[in-house]
Amino acid sequence: MTNEELKNSITQLSSSVTYDETGEFLTAIIPSEEFLPLMKELRSKKELYFDYLFCETCVDWKDHLMMVYFLKSKIHNHTIVVKAKITDTINPQIESVYNIWRTAELNEDEVFDLFGVKFLNHPNLRRIFLEEDWVGYPLRKNYVDEHMIKL
Amino acid sequence: MEERSLEVDVKNKLEFPGQIHETPAGGFMITKLDEVINWARSNSIWPLAFGTSCCAIEMMHTVNAKYDWSRFGFEVMRATPRQADLIIVSGTIVMKMAPVLKRLYDQMPEPRYVIAMGACTISGGPFFYNTYSVVKGIDHIIPVDVYVPGCPPRPEALLHSMITLQEKIKNDAYFRKQVDKK
Numbered sequence: 001m002t003n004e005e006l007k008n009s010i011t012q013l014s015s016s017v018t019y020d021e022t023g024e025f026l027t028a029i030i031p032s033e034e035f036l037p038l039m040k041e042l043r044s045k046k047e048l049y050f051d052y053l054f055c056e057t058c059v060d061w062k063d064h065l066m067m068v069y070f071l072k073s074k075i076h077n078h079t080i081v082v083k084a085k086i087t088d089t090i091n092p093q094i095e096s097v098y099n100i101w102r103t104a105e106l107n108e109d110e111v112f113d114l115f116g117v118k119f120l121n122h123p124n125l126r127r128i129f130l131e132e133d134w135v136g137y138p139l140r141k142n143y144v145d146e147h148m149i150k151l
Numbered sequence: 152m153e154e155r156s157l158e159v160d161v162k163n164k165l166e167f168p169g170q171i172h173e174t175p176a177g178g179f180m181i182t183k184l185d186e187v188i189n190w191a192r193s194n195s196i197w198p199l200a201f202g203t204s205c206c207a208i209e210m211m212h213t214v215n216a217k218y219d220w221s222r223f224g225f226e227v228m229r230a231t232p233r234q235a236d237l238i239i240v241s242g243t244i245v246m247k248m249a250p251v252l253k254r255l256y257d258q259m260p261e262p263r264y265v266i267a268m269g270a271c272t273i274s275g276g277p278f279f280y281n282t283y284s285v286v287k288g289i290d291h292i293i294p295v296d297v298y299v300p301g302c303p304p305r306p307e308a309l310l311h312s313m314i315t316l317q318e319k320i321k322n323d324a325y326f327r328k329q330v331d332k333k
Contacts, residue, residue: 130284131247138283145283 001047001078009048010080014038025070027081032067035084036095042071042082043100049073050080053097056107058115060141065092065117086117096122114139185324192236193320194224196264196313199235201255203242206269206303210241213306225313232258237316238293239309243271243279244286256293264320266312267295270302277302 001009003026010017016034020027030038042050050071059066067084086092096119097104108119109128116137119125127134136143202210213220214228229235232255244252256263267289270276275287289295296319299312 129247143283147287148283149281 001076006048006078006080009045010038010042013041013045023081025079025081027083029083029085032084032086032094035082036097039069039082039097039100042080047076049075051075053101053103053107056097056104056111058111058117058139060115060139062141063089065089065115067094067111067117069097091118092116093118093120095120098122113137116140186321189321189323192262193317196225196236196316196320197227197229197234198225198237198239199232199255199259200228200230201238201240203240203244203248204271206241206271209303209306210239210268210309213309218306218310220310220313223310223314223317232256233260235259236262237264237266237313239266239268240272240289241268241303243276244289244292245284246286247284249286249292252289253292262323264296264316265289265293266297266299266309266316268299268309268312269304270300273298273300 003021006026007019010028014030014034014037016030017038018029020029042048050073052072052074053069054072055068055070057068059068065086067086069082069084070079071082072079084094086094092115094117096108098108098119099121105123106128108117108122109124109126111117112119112122112125113127113129114137126132130138136145138145202208212218225237232238236259238256238259240252256265267273271279271285272289274280275282275285279285280287286292297312297316299308301308304312
């Protein structure tokens with residue numbers, strides 16, 4: 001599917017999606033509250049069939065957090081980036097996509113560890129790199145570490 | 152014929168150059184024993200197989216045929232700290248690894264030695280220095296005998312550091328320290 005065809009079929013699924021085509025892949029941006037039904041459709045719909053989540057990460061934009069999902073279809077060989085905007089930076093939370101793509105389990109552990117995003121319905125959300133008693137989330141822009149040297 | 156006394160009057164032998172320690176059998180030992188013990192110890196140092204990143208690759212080169220540290224008496228690499236004399240900390244130590252390293256060091260029998268290999272173990276490293284997760288030098292955790300700068304150090308540098316450690320052991324007064332403690 002070309003980017004235009006992808007856009008058309010995704011707009012039919014959800015009206016609150018906006019698009020950005022400046023990057024390498026077509027990017028669909030959606031509020032975090034509405035994104036789970038869309039992701040389920042992306043995975044299951046026959047002409048889309050995004051069966052491979054090859055990257056899942058998060059970006060801290062200070063006033064909001066952006067979850068980023070890179071999806072690929074091994075059958076149709078098309079790629080899309082889905083970004084879910086989380087506006088609550090104090091207690092950020094989003095639905096887990098573990099039940100759609102199993103690989104999300106460890107990716108979401110990592111995002112929780114370093115950004116503090118809480119994933120709802122995640123099977124085993126835990127600190128994966130840092131110690132259990134670590135205070136704060138190091139990749140957040142507001143993270144303060146007194147051991148680090150100010151340049 | 153007058154029978155000669157076999158007892159040696161140790162206390163009156165003050166003209167002897169060196170320290171005299173009485174032993175139950177009546178003989179005496181001189182401090183030169185240190186040299187024998189140190190010679191033996193310095194030529195059979197057993198390192199612990201411990202490596203955390205790219206410096207460990209250089210360490211493996213130093214073990215193997217091309218550089219072959221067995222030539223200097225570092226023959227046997229041990230997989231357990233309980234049989235090792237030396238720990239070569241080769242690679243970045245992060246906060247999560249620090250308690251593990253301390254525990255390994257505590258499990259080693261004394262006398263034990265530490266070589267800090269590479270920039271990461273000396274100061275936290277050229278890349279990861281200002282990071283939340285990296286220990287800024289392993290001397291925050293365990294005492295270090297020899298530092299090897301480099302990123303990573305050449306095998307020659309590691310060999311040189313180990314020979315330096317041997318010299319340190321040869322100049323050590325380990326046995327005298329044990330007597331002085333009593």
